[in-house]
Amino acid sequence: MSTVIRETSLAGLPVSKGKVRDIYDLGDRLLLVSTDRISAFDWVLPTGIPDKGRVLTQIAAFWFQLLDEPNHLISTDVEEMDLPPGTDMELFAGRSTLCRKTEVVPIECVVRGYLAGSGWKEYQRSGTVCGVGLPAGLTECAQLPEPIFTPSTKAAEGHDENISFERMVEIVGRELSEELRRRSLRIFRRGAEHARERGIVVADTKFEFGRIGDELLLIDEVLTPDSSRFWPADQYAPGHGQPSFDKQFVRDWLSTTDWDKNSPPPPLPDEVVAKTRQKYVEAYQRLTDRKYN
Numbered sequence: 001m002s003t004v005i006r007e008t009s010l011a012g013l014p015v016s017k018g019k020v021r022d023i024y025d026l027g028d029r030l031l032l033v034s035t036d037r038i039s040a041f042d043w044v045l046p047t048g049i050p051d052k053g054r055v056l057t058q059i060a061a062f063w064f065q066l067l068d069e070p071n072h073l074i075s076t077d078v079e080e081m082d083l084p085p086g087t088d089m090e091l092f093a094g095r096s097t098l099c100r101k102t103e104v105v106p107i108e109c110v111v112r113g114y115l116a117g118s119g120w121k122e123y124q125r126s127g128t129v130c131g132v133g134l135p136a137g138l139t140e141c142a143q144l145p146e147p148i149f150t151p152s153t154k155a156a157e158g159h160d161e162n163i164s165f166e167r168m169v170e171i172v173g174r175e176l177s178e179e180l181r182r183r184s185l186r187i188f189r190r191g192a193e194h195a196r197e198r199g200i201v202v203a204d205t206k207f208e209f210g211r212i213g214d215e216l217l218l219i220d221e222v223l224t225p226d227s228s229r230f231w232p233a234d235q236y237a238p239g240h241g242q243p244s245f246d247k248q249f250v251r252d253w254l255s256t257t258d259w260d261k262n263s264p265p266p267p268l269p270d271e272v273v274a275k276t277r278q279k280y281v282e283a284y285q286r287l288t289d290r291k292y293n
């Protein structure tokens with residue numbers, strides 16, 4: 001097990017921080033560094049999960065290679081990254097992705113194969129998800145007749161807002177919208193099939209795309225536990241919420257505390273950290289058919 005890395009810095013380089021990743025701007029390239037931070041209920045927890053950043057980076061890199069889809073990846077080998085002299089290479093190794101900087105399409109390309117989260121909420125109100133009509137009588141977490149494309153806007157603050165396909169067309173145009181829908185559904189089908197054969201249900205996921213001139217590239221992270229809902233296939237049963245493949249121990253434990261979800265969360269006990277680390281490693285090993293070491 002390696003040391004927990006919750007913060008990174010690189011001499012003189014501008015950085016922006018997401019909940020989990022530190023993003024360094026290298027001009028026409030970006031360096032995406034996955035830390036071991038973990039979020040739950042929209043809060044970053046004060047305790048990190050050892051190896052989580054490496055596992056997430058390696059899962060995304062695996063998909064970029066498998067999916068055969070034009071994408072932003074240049075390298076995940078720190079030796080090829082020209083990092084500033086004096087950089088602690090050990091710290092960045094395995095958790096860093098050097099990629100081409102694109103003009104990000106301002107839409108989150110969400111694909112859903114199952115009825116969960118905001119999709120389930122909308123369905124109960126209106127029988128639709130992002131305006132897509134669905135059969136009556138579906139229960140919570142039911143598998144959909146086929147995967148559906150349910151875009152949302154990228155909100156700078158707070159929650160992303162689900163939008164209809166027609167609203168997406170107004171924002172980015174019809175041709176691009178159709179292309180993104182086609183590609184998102186294709187990537188989801190391939191990825192979900194691969195994962196299902198290895199005991200993981202991909203309930204839904206979010207893709208991002210970006211442009212460089214005429215090229216439209218898959219960017220950001222792909223089919224990781226942080227961008228997707230992963231469920232253990234052997235426990236799947238519709239009609240109620242599903243355990244999360246990776247974060248369930250964290251969520252369950254937080255629910256046993258008196259934390260109100262409106263104030264900074266408490267630190268995690270060692271046992272919860274160890275079990276959660278094990279689930280991330282397991283997700284990696286199952287998806288990639290490789291041993292994590």
Ligand SMILES: Nc1ncnc2c1ncn2[C@@H]1O[C@H](COP(=O)(O)OP(=O)(O)OP(=O)(O)O)[C@@H](O)[C@H]1O
Binds near residue numbers: 018210219
């Ligand atoms: N190849 C790329 N070109 C340009 N921007 C990219 C590329 N790949 C990823 N990005 C952007 O980098 C950012 C990564 O941020 P990150 O996901 O870590 O945090 P966030 O989206 O701000 O917040 P959250 O932690 O809630 O996801 C996103 O805004 C994403 O759109």
Ligand SMILES: [Mg+2]
Binds near residue numbers: 018
């Ligand atoms: Mg993000």
